[in-house]
Amino acid sequence: MDELLKLAKVRFVGMDKTNEYDRELLEYAKKLSLIKPMFLAELCNVVETIARFNPSLALSISAHHLALYCLKDCNDFCAFALTEKSGSNVKAIETKAEEADKGYIIRGSKNFVTNGEFAEVFVITARHEGKVNVFAVDKGGIKAERVDLGCFRGSGIAKIYIDGIGRELGDLKLAMSALNVGRVVFSSLALGIAKRCFELALNRAKRLGLINNQGLRWRFVDLKSDIEVVSSYINSVVSSFSEKDGVRPAICKLKACKIAKACADFAVEVFGAKGLIKHSITEILYRYAKALDIGEGTNEIMKEIISRSF
Secondary structure (H helix, E strand, O other): OHHHHHHHHHHHHHHHHHOOOOHHHHHHHHHOOOOOOOOHHHHHHHHHHHHOOOHHHHHHHHHHHHHHHHHOOOOOOEEEEOOEOOEOOHHHOOOEEEEEOOEEEEEEEEEEEOOOOOOOEEEEEEEEOOEEEEEEEEHHHEEEEEOOOOOOOOOOOEEEEEEEEEEEEEEHHHHHHHHHHHHHHHHHHHHHHHHHHHHHHHHHHHHOOHHHOHHHHHHHHHHHHHHHHHHHHHHHHHHOOOOOOOHHHHHHHHHHHHHHHHHHHHHHHHHHHHHHOOOOHHHHHHHHHHHOOOOOOOHHHHHHHHHOOO
16 A cells, blocks of 8 residues: 555646546556455545545545445446536436346436546446436446546546446435445545645645744644544544435535635645645645535535435
8 A cells, every 4th residue: 555655646746737547556556456345434544545645546446436336346447427417416317228138228428427538337327217227337338538627637537428238236326325425435535635735734834934923823723623523523424324324424525625625725825826836736736625515516415415404
């Protein structure tokens, strides 16, 4: 794992510049069995650790396990494809599934699919007889087009066009349960980014003597306290996780993404103008932290899920 982290750290900026996934890193992750099923606590720890050095690789692993939850097992990287032009409105899914002799013919398109450029198997939500179900489609039935986003530029994010044979995995409840798992793991990714930004800011503040300013020290204290609270809450959710509970994972994501953005914003402030130099580590993390508000369900969707528990 240490060698993977070293390589991931070195390759991160280059992946952001080129908007290309790193095949060697992915193969290394496979060699370490990071794509095989694992306990949620272990997965969260792996994703958080990698996210501190290479959020793009961490997102690929996180998204893979989101799909793996539905597949149960897979020997290569997978992708979970849910989002369409309707965004978070699952009821408006237009991808169609028609029953055939050897399974289902799946036709449609999906937007912003993490691992879309290189996944071997795609877990896809599609409409069959008026209901949204979950299907698995091999890469032979997929055409992928790279998306030029300003974030997670080494995660193979793509728009995919589907025209192939799929097998049914379950109904919409399966996808929703997978998202509950995914949001907890995604929260760990956000926590990893928060911790890295905090460390970058603290190291610079110490090196330049800025830490001697009481007001600045107290800002570090506030961020450190929030990081520890979010970390403890994630651990609590993991230790008593229920696939049917969407509220606590939503709280995890909402709060973890908030502290990641706060730490990224503060890191840029501490670095000053240097913090916004294109492709500097602080500038990259600043972009990526903002994207956390949208990935795995927007903040507004998280709030709506939480409000239903009242």
